Amino acid sequence: MSEKKKKAVILLSGGLDSTTAAAIALDKGFGLVGLSFDYGQRNDIELVAAKKVAQSMGITEHYIVPLDFWKVFGGSSLVDKAIPVLKDRTEEEMVAKIPSTYVPGRGFIFLSIAVALAESLDIKTIITGYCGVDAAGYPDSSKSFINTFQELLSIGAVRGDRSIPWEIYTPLIKMQKSEVIQTGVSLGVDYSQTVTCYEAMERDGNVIACGRCDSCLLRKKGFEDVKISDPTLYYQVI
Amino acid sequence: MSEKKKKAVILLSGGLDSTTAAAIALDKGFGLVGLSFDYGQRNDIELVAAKKVAQSMGITEHYIVPLDFWKVFGGSSLVDKAIPVLKDRTEEEMVAKIPSTYVPGRGFIFLSIAVALAESLDIKTIITGYCGVDAAGYPDSSKSFINTFQELLSIGAVRGDRSIPWEIYTPLIKMQKSEVIQTGVSLGVDYSQTVTCYEAMERDGNVIACGRCDSCLLRKKGFEDVKISDPTLYYQVI
Numbered sequence: 001m002s003e004k005k006k007k008a009v010i011l012l013s014g015g016l017d018s019t020t021a022a023a024i025a026l027d028k029g030f031g032l033v034g035l036s037f038d039y040g041q042r043n044d045i046e047l048v049a050a051k052k053v054a055q056s057m058g059i060t061e062h063y064i065v066p067l068d069f070w071k072v073f074g075g076s077s078l079v080d081k082a083i084p085v086l087k088d089r090t091e092e093e094m095v096a097k098i099p100s101t102y103v104p105g106r107g108f109i110f111l112s113i114a115v116a117l118a119e120s121l122d123i124k125t126i127i128t129g130y131c132g133v134d135a136a137g138y139p140d141s142s143k144s145f146i147n148t149f150q151e152l153l154s155i156g157a158v159r160g161d162r163s164i165p166w167e168i169y170t171p172l173i174k175m176q177k178s179e180v181i182q183t184g185v186s187l188g189v190d191y192s193q194t195v196t197c198y199e200a201m202e203r204d205g206n207v208i209a210c211g212r213c214d215s216c217l218l219r220k221k222g223f224e225d226v227k228i229s230d231p232t233l234y235y236q237v238i
Numbered sequence: 239m240s241e242k243k244k245k246a247v248i249l250l251s252g253g254l255d256s257t258t259a260a261a262i263a264l265d266k267g268f269g270l271v272g273l274s275f276d277y278g279q280r281n282d283i284e285l286v287a288a289k290k291v292a293q294s295m296g297i298t299e300h301y302i303v304p305l306d307f308w309k310v311f312g313g314s315s316l317v318d319k320a321i322p323v324l325k326d327r328t329e330e331e332m333v334a335k336i337p338s339t340y341v342p343g344r345g346f347i348f349l350s351i352a353v354a355l356a357e358s359l360d361i362k363t364i365i366t367g368y369c370g371v372d373a374a375g376y377p378d379s380s381k382s383f384i385n386t387f388q389e390l391l392s393i394g395a396v397r398g399d400r401s402i403p404w405e406i407y408t409p410l411i412k413m414q415k416s417e418v419i420q421t422g423v424s425l426g427v428d429y430s431q432t433v434t435c436y437e438a439m440e441r442d443g444n445v446i447a448c449g450r451c452d453s454c455l456l457r458k459k460g461f462e463d464v465k466i467s468d469p470t471l472y473y474q475v476i
Contacts, residue, residue: 063310069303069351075358098397105354107394112350113307116343120313140394148390155386156345156378159336 005031008125008169009118011110012036012062014049016219017172019194020184021129022057024171027187033121034062035114039103040071040079045202049195056193065113076103078198085198087212094214095136101198101214107140111149111168115157124164131172131180133218143173177222185228192231201235208235243269246363246407247356249348250274250300252287254432254457255367255410258422260295262409263365265425271359272300273352277341278309278317283440287433294431303351314341316436323436325450332452333374339436339452345378349387349406353395362402369410369418371456381411415460423466430469439473446473 010025012018012034025032036050047064054062070079077083077100086100114126128141135142146168153166172180184191196219197209209216211234223230248263250256250272263270274288285302292300308317315321315338324338352364366379373380384406391404410418422429434457435447447454449472461468 063307065307067305069301070354072301073355073358102397103354104357104397105350105395108350108353108390109347112343112346115346116308116341117311119342120311139396142393145390145394148386148393152346152383152386152390155380156383157343158377159340159342 005029006125007031007033007121007123008127009033009035009114009121009123010059010127011114011129012050012054012059013129014046014051014053014194015129015196015215016177016184016191016194016222017129017131017134017180018050019053019129019189019191020180020187021127021171022053022059023184023187023189025127025169026057030125030127032057032059032061032127033117033123034059035117036062036064037067037110037113038064039067039106042078042081042085043195043198043200045200045207046195049193049207052193056190063117067109070103070106073104077101078103085213087210089214089217094218097137098139099137099214102138105140107138107145115153119157119159122160124160125167125169127169127171129172130170131177132174133177137214143170146170146173176225177218178225181222181228182226185226190231196232206233208233210235243267244363245269245271245359245361246365247271247273247352247359247361248297248365249352249367250288250292250297251367252284252289252291252432253367253434253453254415254422254429254460255369255372255418256288257291257367257427257429257432258418258425259365259367259409260291260297261422261425261427263407264295268363268365270295270297270299270365271355271361272297273355274300274302275305275348275351276302277305277344279341280316280319280323281433281436281438283438283445284433287431287445290431294428301355305347308341308344311342315339316341323451325448327452327455332456335375336377337375337452340376343378345376345383353391357395357397360398362398363405363407365407365409367410368408369415370412371415375452381408384408384411414463415456416463419460419466420464423464428469434470444471446471448473 130141198213199210368379436451437448
């Protein structure tokens with residue numbers, strides 16, 4: 001009497017949010033197809049994490065798409081190592097200004113390629129781990145962006161059975177980082193597999209995070225808020 | 239007293255429409271940055287045309303972005319040679335059904351990469367040669383798609399000077415193919431450089447078109463309607 005699982009394409013970065021979103025989706029009974037991008041990100045070590053996460057969650061269909069053009073276009077510290085990643089910013093600073101790690105067009109492109117994959121596989125659901133708290137610096141992952149993108153899908157991606165509507169499922173969009181972590185822990189997520197840092201490095205088989213980029217700071221605060229120990233190893237420049 | 243030209247990123251396929259759009263934009267005084275895609279299209283000979291067009295129009299900044307994932311994702315006769323391109327369809331048939339040459343997500347991805355390039359270059363205008371008559375089979379090039387995409391830009395691509403609004407300029411969106419050709423001819427466009435056919439081949443240095451795919455049929459009819467001779471060479475299977 002097994003019901004056929006509803007399939008969805010999920011964006012997997014290897015970070016805390018997308019891993020939690022995957023755990024939630026699996027818990028809700030989705031069959032997941034993973035999608036990650038090798039786009040010249042300075043923290044491409046996250047792809048190793050994405051693979052580990054996919055494997056440990058039984059997501060056997062996992063596409064890693066190479067995109068070489070950002071290295072040519074530039075304009076972001078995430079793809080251009082000559083531009084520094086800002087450190088030790090306060091939450092006010094994070095909200096006030098688009099960070100140097102913002103990648104032009106990234107939110108547009110990642111979702112668009114998810115559309116291509118989903119439509120090729122006759123799938124109408126896309127899942128992202130976009131978390132509301134990050135949307136100030138990355139407006140292309142905000143709730144209103146997602147809503148408008150979903151409208152765009154109903155206009156522009158109409159091959160196949162039009163009676164099945166597109167859905168972009170964003171389970172974390174209204175959560176604080178602490179809620180994300182609490183939810184993930186309750187679902188048994190192993191956060192030691194995830195990589196959040198923009199400047200993580202690998203030493204002796206361990207991934208070690210800087211602890212000072214926006215991404216690390218938000219992660220650390222999230223774990224502190226819920227009084228759960230962050231399994232991430234951090235390095236200190238002395 | 240030279241005024242600084244307003245710069246725009248233009249999608250250049252090497253076909254009739256985008257070439258005409260480029261001519262219109264240059265006539266209006268835009269400074270153009272060309273963007274083309276090498277995405278595994280069976281008619282990749284159009285890229286040779288795109289380069290020729292760019293060169294002859296003085297568009298010296300021309301990016302050709304390789305995208306390899308469609309060959310993996312499949313689902314379109316344009317990227318999978320095992321799926322046949324339909325021939326000799328009537329205009330009613332073209333309007334009634336999404337063609338096999340539809341490429342999942344393509345309209346989303348091309349515009350999104352244009353956003354990435356534009357934002358990297360501090361440009362706020364994107365130009366496409368999308369032509370209303372093609373939108374039935376390619377809803378991701380329709381007027382309402384463009385309008386909603388523009389809304390998405392105002393939400394998600396907000397780095398830089400927010401007082402300058404994004405614009406997607408689509409000079410051909412309300413034109414019939416015949417009007418496109420008439421406009422182009424009046425601006426001195428050399429249509430012999432353009433390639434429209436999905437199954438064009440090169441022989442003895444000439445590009446020869448099939449004359450029977452949707453794209454050829456619309457082009458031929460456009461030239462017939464305005465009683466201008468189409469400089470394209472066509473082949474006939476006998």
